[in-house]
Amino acid sequence: MSELTSEVRRTLEEGFGSVAVSGEVSNWRLQASGHAYFVLKDARSQLACVLFRGQAVGTRDQLRDGAHVILTGELTVYEPRGQYQLRVLGVELEGVGALQAAFEKLKARLQAEGLFDAARKRPIPRFPRRVGLVTSPSGAAIRDVLHVVARRYAGLEFVLVPVRVQGAGAAEEISAAVALLNAYDEAAGAGAGEGLDAILVTRGGGSLEDLWAFNEEGVARSLAASRVPVISAVGHEIDFTIADFVADLRAATPSAAAELLTAGYVDSRVRVAEGVRRLQWLARRHLEDQTSAADGWRRRLARMHPRRGLAERAQRLDDAVETLRRIAARCLEDHRRQEGAVRQRLAASRPSAVVSRWRRELADWQRRLPRAAALELEARRPRLARLVAGLRMLSPEQVLQRGYSITFNDADGAVVRSPDEVTPGQRLRTRVRDGEIESEVRGGLPWVSPFGVPPSGGGA
Numbered sequence: 001m002s003e004l005t006s007e008v009r010r011t012l013e014e015g016f017g018s019v020a021v022s023g024e025v026s027n028w029r030l031q032a033s034g035h036a037y038f039v040l041k042d043a044r045s046q047l048a049c050v051l052f053r054g055q056a057v058g059t060r061d062q063l064r065d066g067a068h069v070i071l072t073g074e075l076t077v078y079e080p081r082g083q084y085q086l087r088v089l090g091v092e093l094e095g096v097g098a099l100q101a102a103f104e105k106l107k108a109r110l111q112a113e114g115l116f117d118a119a120r121k122r123p124i125p126r127f128p129r130r131v132g133l134v135t136s137p138s139g140a141a142i143r144d145v146l147h148v149v150a151r152r153y154a155g156l157e158f159v160l161v162p163v164r165v166q167g168a169g170a171a172e173e174i175s176a177a178v179a180l181l182n183a184y185d186e187a188a189g190a191g192a193g194e195g196l197d198a199i200l201v202t203r204g205g206g207s208l209e210d211l212w213a214f215n216e217e218g219v220a221r222s223l224a225a226s227r228v229p230v231i232s233a234v235g236h237e238i239d240f241t242i243a244d245f246v247a248d249l250r251a252a253t254p255s256a257a258a259e260l261l262t263a264g265y266v267d268s269r270v271r272v273a274e275g276v277r278r279l280q281w282l283a284r285r286h287l288e289d290q291t292s293a294a295d296g297w298r299r300r301l302a303r304m305h306p307r308r309g310l311a312e313r314a315q316r317l318d319d320a321v322e323t324l325r326r327i328a329a330r331c332l333e334d335h336r337r338q339e340g341a342v343r344q345r346l347a348a349s350r351p352s353a354v355v356s357r358w359r360r361e362l363a364d365w366q367r368r369l370p371r372a373a374a375l376e377l378e379a380r381r382p383r384l385a386r387l388v389a390g391l392r393m394l395s396p397e398q399v400l401q402r403g404y405s406i407t408f409n410d411a412d413g414a415v416v417r418s419p420d421e422v423t424p425g426q427r428l429r430t431r432v433r434d435g436e437i438e439s440e441v442r443g444g445l446p447w448v449s450p451f452g453v454p455p456s457g458g459g460a
Helices: 003-014 094-111 138-151 172-186 217-225 241-244 254-304 306-348 351-394 396-401
Strands: 018-030 035-039 046-051 068-078 082-094 128-134 157-163 198-203 228-232 408-409 427-431 436-442 445-448
Touching: 003 128, 018 046, 018 082, 018 138, 018 254, 046 068, 082 172, 094 217, 128 172, 138 157, 138 198, 138 254, 157 172, 172 198, 172 217, 198 254, 217 241, 217 351, 228 241, 228 254, 396 408
Parallel strands: 046 082, 128 157, 128 198, 198 228
Antiparallel strands: 018 035, 018 068, 035 046, 068 082, 408 427, 427 436, 436 445
16 A cells, blocks of 8 residues: 555656645644644635745745635645645735735835935925926826816926826836836936926825836836935825835925925915014014114103203292291291290189189089098907907907916916926916906926915925
C-alpha cells in the first residue's frame, strides 16, 4: 500500500505541477510549530491545504475562516493518511479583499521609494490665481468645488481637463490630464505668472472599486512627477487613496479642497476687515485723545488768563468782607447776651431781693420743721425701744439680778477675770445685786469681810 501511495503522489505532483484554485477558507488551524492547516471549499467540494512556516506569503495574517482567497501551490499527497492536499505557495484575496491587498502592497512599495516623504512635498501658494482641475465634468465634485469657490472667492480661475474618474481607462486619463496640465503650465510661462499655481485632482465618494483609478501606480507616479503642486481630494473624509499619499496636499473632500485653495483670500479679507476696523478704532481713539488734549489746554488757558486771576481775587475780597461782617455781628450779639446776663445777675443780687427770698425760705422751714421733727421722732421711737431693750438685756445689772457678781481692782477699777491678775495685799471690790463687798487678797484666795475690815488672825 505504501508503494501505491508513493506512486500516486509522484503521478499527482508530476501531472499537475503548479495550480491556482479559489474558494473559502474553513477549519483554519495554526500549530505551535508555525505551520498552518486549513480546508479550501466551494459549494460542491473541498481541498486540504497546508501553509508551512517558512513559506513567504504577504497576506498570511489575513487568512482566517470565511476569507475568500485565490491560492497558488503544488498538489501532493500526505502519505501517512493517503490524503492529497495543496501545498500553498501564494495567497491572494478575492474581490474587495484582493483590492485591499493590492492597495497595501503598492502603498508599501511607493512608501519605500520615498514618494510619500514630507520632504518632497511642496507648499500650495497662498493666493493661487489659476488652478488646473482634473475631474469628471458631470460629477458632483466639480459642482461642489465651483460652488464653494464662487461663494468664497469668485476670482479664482480653473483650467478643466475632463476625465473619467472610475472604470476601465480612468487611471490612464487621469495620468494624461496631469501631464497635459504640466505642459500647459510650461507653455504658458510659469515664470511670467501666466501658468498654473496648483492642480486639483478630485472626485466624489464611492466604494473601493469606484475609487480604484486613484490607487493605480501610473496615477501615483504622474502626481509625483508633476512640476505643479498637486492637491488630491478623492472621496469622503474617511477615504484614503494612493493619490492622497503622493499628492503635495490631501483634502478630505472636494469642498474642503476648494476651501483650502481660497483660504488665503478669505483670511486676507477677514484680516483687511479687521485692519479697517482697527484703523477706524485707532482714528477715533486718536481723535478722542486729541480732543481731550485740546480741552485740557483750553481749560488750562482759561485758568491762566489774567481776567480769571482778577475774578478770583475779587471773589476772595468779597468773601473776606462777608466774613468780617459776620464776625462783627457775632461779636455784637455776644456782647448783648453778656450784658443781659450781667443785668440778670445784678437784679438777682440786690440785698432786698436776697433778704426777701431768705425770709420766705425761713418761714417755709418754720412751718415744715416741727411736723418733720414729730414725724421723725415718731418713726424713731420703736427703734429706740428695741435698742433700750437690747441694752438692758446686755447690762451687767441684769447679770447681777440673776445671782452673779463682778470683782474690780480697787485701785484702778479694772474687772478681775482671773486669779492670776491679783497679788497678795491687793484690795478688791465685789459688786453684787444689793451692793458692794470690799476684800483684801491673802495668799492665793481673797478674804471677804462683810464689814470691810480684815480679821486680826489672817487666814484665807
